Amino acid sequence: MEKKDTAIHMPKTDFPMKGNLNQREPEFYKKWEDDKVYENLLEKRKKENAPSYILHDGPPYANGNIHMGHTLNKVLKDIVVRYRSFKGYYSPYVPGWDCHGMPIEHKVAENLGSRAKTMTKPEIRRLCHEYAMKYVKLQGDQFKRLGIMGDWENPYLTLNKEYETKMVDIFWEMYKKGLVYRGLKPVYWCCRCETALAEAEVEYADHKSTSVFVKFKIKDDSKSKAKPGKDTYVVIWTTTPWTLPANVAIALHPDFDYAVYEGAGEKYILAKGLKTQFEEKTGISGLKEISVFKGKDLERAVCQHPFVDRDSLVINADYVTLETGTGCVHIAPGHGHEDYVAGLKYNLQILNPVDACGRYTNEFEMMKGEHVFAANEKIVELLKEKNVLLAQEQITHSYAHCWRCKSPIIYRATNQWFISMEKDNFRAQALNEVKNVKWFNEWGEDRITKMISGRPDWCISRQRSWGVPIFVFTCKDCGESIVTEKTIAKVRALIKEEGSDGWFKHSAKEILGDDCKCPKCGSDNVDRGSDIFDVWFDSGASSFSVLETRDDLSWPADLYLEGSDQYRGWFQSSLLAAVGFKGKAPYKSVISTGWVVDGQGRAMHKSLGNVIDPLSLIKKGGADLLRLWVASEDFTTDQPISDEIMSRVTDSYRRIRNTFRYMLSAVNDFKKEDMVPYEELSSFDKYALHKMQVLLDSLDNYYENFEFYRVYREFSNFCSLFLSSYYFDVLKDRLYTFKSDGKQRRGAQTVIYKMLINLTKAIAPVLAFTADEVWQFIPQELRNESHIQLEKWTVEKEPLLDAQTVEEWETFNKLRDAALKKIEDKRKEKLISHPYEAVVNIKYASAKLDRILKKLSKEEVEQMIIISGVSYSPAEKLEEKEWDFGLEITASKSEGIKCERCWRYVDAVGKDSEYPGLCSRCVENLG
Ligand SMILES: [Zn+2]
Ligand SMILES: [Zn+2]
Ligand SMILES: [Zn+2]
Structure with a gap:
């Protein structure tokens, strides 16, 4: 008789242990492009008549390299889109860019220097266009490097003709x-350059101004709650006397205490907290408090403008402070942003008696033609003349200047x-939507x-x-x-x-x-x-300019996903544009992300030196690590990143990768026809499938609810706690030493195969590159699609065990842990060097444990604890008590001989003269 091969069935795979993601991911992405994975996926879903799920991309600004914020944003969207595709949805992703606006125009002007002045608008616009397109390309490549799947060949740009055309429709409808x-x-406004300036074109520098305390006589207190009387003056303080001709109101903080004071034969109203300062500045001492009221109590009182025939209304504003002045703020809506906003609220007149060169117009006849800065002195003279000036002084303060000509600037309506x-x-409609x-x-x-x-x-x-x-x-x-x-x-x-x-x-x-x-x-x-x-009007139009104009998309979107600053920005501008155009919200649901912060929770700033660059992280470890980091935290709150956090994520990644590698190696000789039907699987294998199905169901649920950090946590735990340190350990004996095509080994492979397919798909939305890499190593015969992206999540579920069976398994796991501890103790005592040297005796009085153990064969229990022998000593009278009732576990050294093949220490070694070093189970399993 020919001697049989005694070698064990070693698992093998070419799937590399080390990812080398930084080098290999670009190759994977190129393969996706060459194989038209994105296009084929959409085509496939379209043929299936799949329901659509549209995540509409908020356009980043086409300027600069991508940063961590972009990374978080785009990877999250990619996870959502990939998840929806796996669930069988038609889910196209059309990325977009915000291409117009000041930052680009500013950069172009900066590059041109003095030449900018000689250029026409079309010429400048052409350069801006080129600039935007350069960054669209650059950022697009960087986004692709992150593994983001979408229509990169044909993104939407706010400078596209079709895009702009839709804006005409929206504008016209509104x-x-x-x-x-x-x-x-x-x-x-810069009076020297005669132009409006954007916020970013304003610089701050020290400037000398004349500040004045001016009294406004109360004319009518019938509409206010407080009744200080007509002989009382509200005192304002301002550093821009030239804006007084445009005064229409005085703002008080609604909740501050104000008082009527008597002094110098007159009555003044000012904030209580500024009384001492007022006395010092004006030299009016010994002010006597007559009455006190809240700022809101004087609302709607009417004062007389000190030198123009006009009313000045007392209003309330939250931005009033007690830093300096009187707590009563002069309001000229034509000359200040806060004044303007307050003015809108009270429907105040917006006066602008100043022309483009900074000279008073005939709206302020008295000083027509006078430049406002030069007019300050004249205004002070006028105030003196009218006997309304209580004090004046020269102050130096930080003041806005023009970035180009460095002149002090003004606010001009x-x-x-x-x-x-x-x-x-409109507002009510929007709120309703x-x-x-x-x-x-x-x-x-x-x-x-x-x-x-x-x-x-x-x-x-x-x-x-x-x-x-x-x-x-x-x-x-x-x-x-x-x-x-x-x-x-x-x-x-x-x-x-x-x-x-x-x-x-x-x-x-x-x-x-x-x-x-x-x-x-x-x-x-x-x-x-x-x-x-x-x-913001440009990007606000995108739901129509993009979703309505492209055949592959539809309006409204299912989801908008952006940073939490977009409630002020894009969420809002999109909503207003949509309500204005269609009377409806442009999205069915919205979710926002927090900020990417450093390890200590601080925002990233160049000045703090804590900025982390995604591109250098990709260079170091690859994009899948960043993607895993994105999934690792609850993105709806701030998301920290640091070297330490990345090294934790890297460890998890390695464990996940090794889990996949092991699964690939374990099915290397497995074919579809080797599949063991569910009913014929061992109860432990059924339990493993149950665990997998429970995991898959919860992952599905987490993805659906954007709880990716739970996906990350449970998936990693399943890989490391259940698979690597339990299930796979137990299976080794069966996989390596049992008959190669026997039911026990094929059963184990059946489960591993199912896990390999399902777990790869389950993590594919996050680990886009690695999942497809794993996929390529699964023998063609065992998978359907050429790329994992084209797959669907399995609809057919593995059967779940009943609750009692699950509970019994959990109890058994506790028993196993207790036994492993005893064996470990023996190993520490150097009594044994490998668990297989041990046999275990379990003494118990629990009827429950008895029932559990009776359902399993001794061989199964030995396999599961990974020992060479187990014996039970049930008490004579078993009782319905806790499972560990009377539990005593003793581990001792086996008296058997080590089998050369399976390493167990059993009596049955050497029974076969052909194979003297093997146990009888191994002899039986040969060949
Ligand atoms: Zn006309
Ligand atoms: Zn200027
Ligand atoms: Zn053996």
């Missing part, structure tokens, strides 16, 4: 509803375009509700070049703004054909042709407007 109007709003929150019940959206963050609905409730009208115009023009013409003769059905049709055709560049290239006459006529005065002296849209 215009028709009466939501769009022209009004005054203060902007930063100019004509802007607005979307009214009140017309057509908020209620129809599912806000995943507990506080999300409350936050956006508060923001929409409290926001002023939306100023949609900017005086810049790089953006979409506001589609309005103006009559140069009568000043009328011209927007009609006819002009809009012409503009729409123009934008569709040439994009918004067309607007800047052609004259009004060229654009409008015969319709170039003012409907008010009939003049054909018409100009196109020079304002462009606020970029």
Whole structure:
């Protein structure tokens, strides 16, 4: 008789232990592109008539390299989209970019230096376009490097013609509803450059100003709760006396204490907390307190303007402080942003008696032609003359200056375009739509509700070049703004054909042709407007510009997922644009992320030196580690990252990778026809499948609810706690030494195969690269699709065990742990060196444990504890008590001989003369 091969069945796989992700991921991505994985996936789902799930991408700004915020944002979206695809949805992902706006225009101007002044708007716009496209490409490649799957060949850009064309429709619809109007709003203004400045163009430097204390006489206290009387003065303090001609109100903090004081033969109202300071500055000493009231009690009292025939209303504002002055703040809505916002609330007049060069106009006749800074002294003289000046002094303070000419700048009200929150019940409509959206963050609905409730009208115009023009013409003769059905049709055709560049290239006459006529005065002296849209209007239009214009998408979106700053930004601008255009919210649900912070929870800042660059992390360890990090924390709160955190994530990754590697190696000689039917599996294998199914169900649930950190935690635990340190350990004996195609070994392989397929799919939304890498190592015959992305999560579930059986297994696991501890003790005592040298005796009086042990064969129990022998000593009288009732476990050294093949120490070694070193089980299992 020929001697049989006694070698054990060693597991084997070529799947590398080390990922080398940093080098190999780009190859994987290229393969996805070459194999058109994204396109094929969508095609496949379309054929299946799959329901769609649209995550609409919020466009990042096309400027600079990607940072950790982008990384968190894009990976989360990718996890959602991949999950939905696995669940059988048609879930396209169309990435987008916000391409217009000041930062790009600013960069381009900076690069041009003095040449910028000699260039035309179309020329500047061309450079801005190039600049944006450069970063679209750069960031696109960086996003792909993160493994983000989507339509990168054809992203949406806010500078695309189709995109801009849709903006014409939205604007027109809102215009028709009466939501769009022209009004005054203060902007930063440089009198020397004669231009409005954006926030980013303003620098702060020390500046000398004259500050004044001015008294405003109360004229009417009938509408206020407090009645200080008409002979009382409200005292204001200001560092810009030149803005006093535009004063229309005085703001008090609603909750501060104010008092009427008597001194110098007059009565003054000021904040109690500033009395001493007031006495020092004015030299009026010994003020006597007459009465005290809250700021809100004086609301609606009316004062007389000190030198103009005009009322000045007492209002309340929360931004009033007690730092300096009187706690009563002079309000000129035409000359300050906070003043302006307060003015909107009280419907105050916005006065701007100052021209583009900074000179008073005839609106302030008294000093017409006077430059405002030079006028300060004259105003002080005037105040003295009118006997309303209580004190003056020179102060040096930080003041806004022009970034270009370094001159001090002013706030000046100019004509802007607005979307009214009140017309057509717009605010109420928007608030109502908020209620129809599912806000995943507990506080999300409350936050956006508060923001929409409290926001002023939306100023949609900017005086810049790089953006979409506001589609309005103006009559140069009568000043009328011209927007009609006819002009809009012409503009729409123009934008569709040439994009918004067309607007800047052609004259009004060229654009409008015969319709170039003012409907008010009939003049054909018409100009196109020079304002462009606020970029938030651009991106706010995206739900229509993108979802409605592309065949693969549909409106409204199922989900918006962005940083928590977008309640103020994109969530809101998108909602307003959608309610204005369609009367409906653009999304069905919204979830927001926190910030990426450092290990100590601090925001990342260049100045703190704690900025972590995703690109260098990718270079170091690969994108899948970053993706795993994204999944590792609850993203709805702030998400920390540090070297220490990354090294923890790396450890988890290694354990997960090793788990997959082991599974691949264990099924290396397994084929589909080797599959053992469920009924024929051992009870332990059924238990393992039960555990897997419970895990898969909860992971599904976690993905669905955006609890990716739970996916991460439970998946890692399952791999390391159940699989690596229990199930796989137990299976080794069966896999390595049992008959290669016997039911016991094939049964184990059946379970491992199912786990391999299902667990790879389950983590694939997170570990996009690794999962597909694993997939490629699964023999073709054992999988369906060429790439894992094309797969679906298995609909057919493994049977779950009944609750009692599960509980019995849990009890058995406790017994096992107790036995392992005893064996470990013996190993520490150096009585044995390997668990297989041990045999265990279990003494118990629990009827429950008796029932559990009787369901298992001794061989099974030995296999599960990984020992060479087990014996039981049940008490004579078993009782229904705790499972560990009377439990005593003793481990001792086996008296058997070590089998060369299976390493167990059993009596049955040497029974076969052919194979003297083997146990009889091994002899039986040979071949
Ligand atoms: Zn300037
Ligand atoms: Zn006209
Ligand atoms: Zn053996």
